[in-house]
Amino acid sequence: MTLEKTIFSEHLQNFERTLKHLFREKYDIDKLSLERGLPKDLLKGIMDMQPLSVAIPEAYDGRGSQVKECLGILAAASYESLPLSLTFGINIALFLEPIAKYGDESIKKGVFDRFLFQQNMGGLMITEPDYGSDALNMKTTNEVIDGGYHIKGVKHWQGLTGMADYWLIASRAKNSDGNLGRDIDFFLCDVTAPGQHINVTELYDNAGLYMIPYGRNELDIKVPEEYRLIPESTGIKMMLDILHRSRMQFPGMGMGFIKRMLDEAMLHCQNRVVGSSNLLALDNVQFQLSRIQAAYTICSGMCLRSSKISGIEHNLATEGMEANTMKAVVTDLMQESAHALVQLSGAKGYRISNIGGRGIMDSRPFQIFEGSNEMLYAQISEMVTRLMKKQKQSNLFDFLKGFEPTSDGVDYFKSDLSFNLNDNLPQRKQVELGRIIARVICTGYVLALQEKGFNKALAESCIVMIRQEIASLSCALKFDNTVQVVSNYAADSSWLNFA
Numbered sequence: 334m335t336l337e338k339t340i341f342s343e344h345l346q347n348f349e350r351t352l353k354h355l356f357r358e359k360y361d362i363d364k365l366s367l368e369r370g371l372p373k374d375l376l377k378g379i380m381d382m383q384p385l386s387v388a389i390p391e392a393y394d395g396r397g398s399q400v401k402e403c404l405g406i407l408a409a410a411s412y413e414s415l416p417l418s419l420t421f422g423i424n425i426a427l428f429l430e431p432i433a434k435y436g437d438e439s440i441k442k443g444v445f446d447r448f449l450f451q452q453n454m455g456g457l458m459i460t461e462p463d464y465g466s467d468a469l470n471m472k473t474t475n476e477v478i479d480g481g482y483h484i485k486g487v488k489h490w491q492g493l494t495g496m497a498d499y500w501l502i503a504s505r506a507k508n509s510d511g512n513l514g515r516d517i518d519f520f521l522c523d524v525t526a527p528g529q530h531i532n533v534t535e536l537y538d539n540a541g542l543y544m545i546p547y548g549r550n551e552l553d554i555k556v557p558e559e560y561r562l563i564p565e566s567t568g569i570k571m572m573l574d575i576l577h578r579s580r581m582q583f584p585g586m587g588m589g590f591i592k593r594m595l596d597e598a599m600l601h602c603q604n605r606v607v608g609s610s611n612l613l614a615l616d617n618v619q620f621q622l623s624r625i626q627a628a629y630t631i632c633s634g635m636c637l638r639s640s641k642i643s644g645i646e647h648n649l650a651t652e653g654m655e656a657n658t659m660k661a662v663v664t665d666l667m668q669e670s671a672h673a674l675v676q677l678s679g680a681k682g683y684r685i686s687n688i689g690g691r692g693i694m695d696s697r698p699f700q701i702f703e704g705s706n707e708m709l710y711a712q713i714s715e716m717v718t719r720l721m722k723k724q725k726q727s728n729l730f731d732f733l734k735g736f737e738p739t740s741d742g743v744d745y746f747k748s749d750l751s752f753n754l755n756d757n758l759p760q761r762k763q764v765e766l767g768r769i770i771a772r773v774i775c776t777g778y779v780l781a782l783q784e785k786g787f788n789k790a791l792a793e794s795c796i797v798m799i800r801q802e803i804a805s806l807s808c809a810l811k812f813d814n815t816v817q818v819v820s821n822y823a824a825d826s827s828w829l830n831f832a
Contacts, residue, residue, distance in 0.1 A: 338386075338396065341396070341401075341402050341405065344396075345402075345405050345406070345409060347382065348382045348384060348406065348409055349409045349412075351378065351379070351382050352409065352410065352412075352413045352414075352417075353413065355378050355379065356413045356414060357413075359375075359378075360372070360375055362413070362414065363685070363686040365544070366414075366416075366543060366544075366685075366691050367685060368543060369543055369544075369546065370496070370543075370544060370546060371417075371544050376452075377452065379417070380452040381452075383449065384406050384410070384421060385421065385425065385429060385448050385449075387399070387402040387403045387405075387406050387425070388403055388424070388425040388429035388430055388433070389433070389445045389448065389449065390433050390445075393441055393445040393446075394445070394446075394449060395445060395449065398429075398430065398644070398645055399644070400582075400639055400640045400643050400644050401640045403425050403426075403582060403585060404582060404585030404588065404636050404639065404640060405585070406421060406425075406585075407421055407422055407425070407586045408585050408586075408588035408589035408592070408636075409589060410586075410589065411585075411586045411587070411588065411589035411590040411593070412589035412590070412592060412593045413589075413593075414544070415542070415586065415590050415692065415695040415696060416542045416544035416545050417544065418585075418586045418589065418590070419492065419542060420454075420492070420544070422582060422583075422585070422586050423455075423456050423457070423492045423493055424448075424454055424455055424456070425582065426575075426578055426579035426582045427455075427457035427501070428454075428455030428456060428457060428499065428500075428501055429445075429455065430575075430578060430645050431457075431501055431519070431562065431575050432444055432445075432455075432501075432521070432562075433645055434574075434645045435562040435563055435564065435565075435571060436521065436562060436563075437559040437561070437562075437563060439559050440521065440559055440560065444499065444521070447498065447499075453499060454496065454497045454498055454499070455498065455499035455500060455501070456491055456492055456493040456494075456497040456499075456500055456501070457491070457500070457501045457503075458473075458491050458500050458501065458502045458503060458550065458552075459471070459488070459503045459572075460488060460489060460491070461473065461487060461489065462487060462489050462549070466704060466705070468503070468517070468572070469515075469517070469569070471486070471503060471505060471517075472486055472487075472505075472513070473485065473486025473487070473488065473502070473503065473504040473505070473552060474486060474504055474505060474507040474513060475504040475505070475506055475520065476507045478555065480557060480558060481555055481556050481558045481560070482520060482555070482558065482560075482561065483554075483555050484502060484504055484520055484522075484552055484553075484554050484555075484556065485553050485554075486504060486552050487549065487550065487551050487552065488502070488549075488552065489537075489547075489548065489549040489550065490537070490547050490548075490702070491547065491548075492542075492545050492547060493546065494533055494536065494537075494546045494547050494548035494549075495533040495536065495546050495548060496546050497524070498523070498524060498525060499521065499524070500521075500522040500524065500531065501519050501520070501521060501522075502519065502520050502521075502522055502552065503517055503518070503519055503572065504517070504518055504519075504520065505517060505518065506518060516568040517569050517571070518561060519561070519562040519568065519571065519572070520556050520560050520561050520562070521556065521560040521561075522554060522556055522560070523556075523560075528554060528555045528556075529554045529555070529556060530554070531550050531551070531554065532550070532551040532552075532553075533548050533549070533550055533551075534548075534549050534550075534551050535549040537549075539698075540694060541691075541694035541695045541696075541698060542694075542695050565648065570648075571650075573650040573651075573653070574648050574650045576656070576703065576704075577643075577652050577653060577656035578643050578645070578649050578656075579703060580656040580657065580659055580660035580703060580704075581639040581642070581649070581652075581655070581656050581659050581660075582639065583659055583660045583663050583664060583699070584632050584635035584659055584663050585639075586699075587632045587635075587663040587664070587666065587667050588632050588633065588636055590670075590696065591625065591628050591629050591632050591666060591667060591670050592629060593688065593692075594625055594670040594671055594673070594674045594688075594692060595622075595625045595626060595628075595629050595670070597674055597688055597689065598621075598622055598625055598673065598674045598677050598678075599622065601674075601677060601678055601681075602618055602622065602677060612677070618677065621673045621676065621677055622673075623794055623798060624669065624670075624673055624798060625670045625673050625674070626791060626794065626795070627794065627795040627798035628666035628667075629791075630779055630782070630787075630788075630791045630792060630794075630795035631662065631663070631666060631775050631778065631779060631799075632663055633782055633787065634775065634778030634779045634781065634782040634787075635659050635662075635663055635775070635778055637781065637782050638655070638659075638778050638781065639659065642655070653713075654713060654716055654738055654774070655738060655774065657710070657712055657713050657771070658713065658770075658771040658774045658775065660703060660704065660706075660709060661700075661706040661709040661710055661713075661767075661771060662771050662772065662775055664696070664699040664700045664706060665700065665706060667692075667696040667699060668693065668696050668697060668699070670692075671692030671693045671696050672689075674688075674689035674692065675687070675690055675692075675693060707764050709767070710763070710764045710765075710766075710767030710768050710771065711760060711764050711767055713766075713767035713770050713771055714758070714763035714764070714766040714767040714770065715763060717732070717733075717736070717766070717770055718758065718763075718766075720732070720736070721754065722756075727753040727754055727756075728751065728752070728753055728754075729750045729751070729753070729754050730743065730746070730747055730750040730752075731751075733750065733773060738777070739770065739773045739774055739777065740777075741776070741777035741780055741781070742774070742775075742776025742777040742779075742780060743773050745776060745796060745799075745800055746773060746776075746800065746803050746807075749800075749803055749807040750773075750803070750807060752811070754766075759815065761814070762810060765806055765809050765810045766810055768806050769803055769806045769807065769810065772799050772802060772806075773803070776796060779795050779799075780792070780796075
């Protein structure tokens with residue numbers, strides 16, 4: 334069996350039309366969004382369009398694992414349904430691309446054929462109940478046995494829990510003394526095969542993303558030796574390559590979502606008449622819409638940049654600066670855009686059937702999973718301050734001017750960033766500094782986009798919005814705030830005693 338291929342623009346248009354028909358005509362997306370999972374016939378209608386073929390190499394009858402096409406599919410899906418886009422994102426970035434890059438050649442065709450022709454799905458298991466972002470201390474083990482490996486442990490909060498046919502499972506080697514190795518190993522698991530069934534002991538009541546099942550998975554499985562992924566150097570670097578590539582695909586999920594928030598907000602403000610004119614006549618409405626347009630522009634720049642640098646032919650293990658920037662900034666923008674739409678919609682936005690209200694709940698976990706944004710911003714700051722110390726540089730603007738990721742955009746912020754950094758920033762200040770640096774990097778993405786012919790008015794307006802945000806962040810960074818929690822806050826703090 335072979336996959337019939339069309340040029341990507343036609344493939345994408347057909348996919349967009351199919352999603353619009355399924356979600357807006359054949360089914361009621363408002364009701365679906367309140368139900369766990371997706372109806373099987375709806376999922377079949379979506380998967381019949383072969384959306385995941387974009388992440389499968391041409392040698393295995395896929396479309397070639399081109400980042401541009403992967404992001405295009407993610408954006409088309411998130412315009413109609415953010416949970417659907419995340420489902421695709423999990424399959425593409427956390428399963429298919431790692432298999433294409435690191436999987437044993439003997440297993441690839443069988444796996445890819447089941448995705449192309451049997452509508453299979455796959456996910457990634459890293460997080461454990463006691464070790465969330467602290468992945469290097471995971472306790473899931475693997476031991477060598479005759480013909481393969483025995484994997485045992487507990488994983489949780491994996492998207493597609495109980496739904497995926499395949500998993501990639503991260504674990505640490507257990508030696509004869511019972512001690513765990515420092516490196517990380519990844520193994521393929523086929524839950525339909527004997528000895529590889531994963532026991533789902535609990536499905537979580539996640540507050541958003543209802544379509545995606547999350548839960549607790551108990552592992553006690555045996556897999557063949559060829560199911561071990563083959564790292565280029567170490568397993569930790571392989572894990573970083575996988576996670577950084579995934580973070581660089583977040584703009585694809587953000588792209589369609591933010592565009593939908595913008596389209597809905599524009600339509601509402603055009604049609605909503607207050608007094609003698611519509612909402613567009615109000616200055617603050619113009620400001621709020623301009624914020625969403627700036628988010629749309631930044632995300633567009635990220636997609637262009639990701640298409641250039643994040644293909645599986647690149648090793649992204651050392652690209653944490655840009656990976657963290659894309660993931661943290663775009664997910665902040667998704668949440669802010671949904672909030673803006675709800676605020677502009679007034680009481681109408683405070684309904685479950687309103688896409689803005691759903692968008693707030695569905696986009697909120699994006700700021701948490703795959704590394705909370707605060708943690709990622711702090712990491713960005715640490716990377717920069719470490720380099721500044723190494724170069725004996727203390728002036729922030731001067732350093733950023735000579736730092737490749739920020740050099741293109743930093744001139745817009747000279748007046749706000751020309752100051753010397755404290756040698757020992759507290760963590761709260763590291764987060765603020767990381768937010769600033771990430772937005773300077775994003776300015777470079779917008780400028781690169783404009784050079785390609787992108788709408789000049791959108792790009793210029795976006796940079797003004799970034800300048801305002803960095804001015805505010807700069808003030809917060811310089812403000813001396815070392816306030817600590819008052820442990821015994823209940824003492825002398827009841828206002829009733831003073832009334």
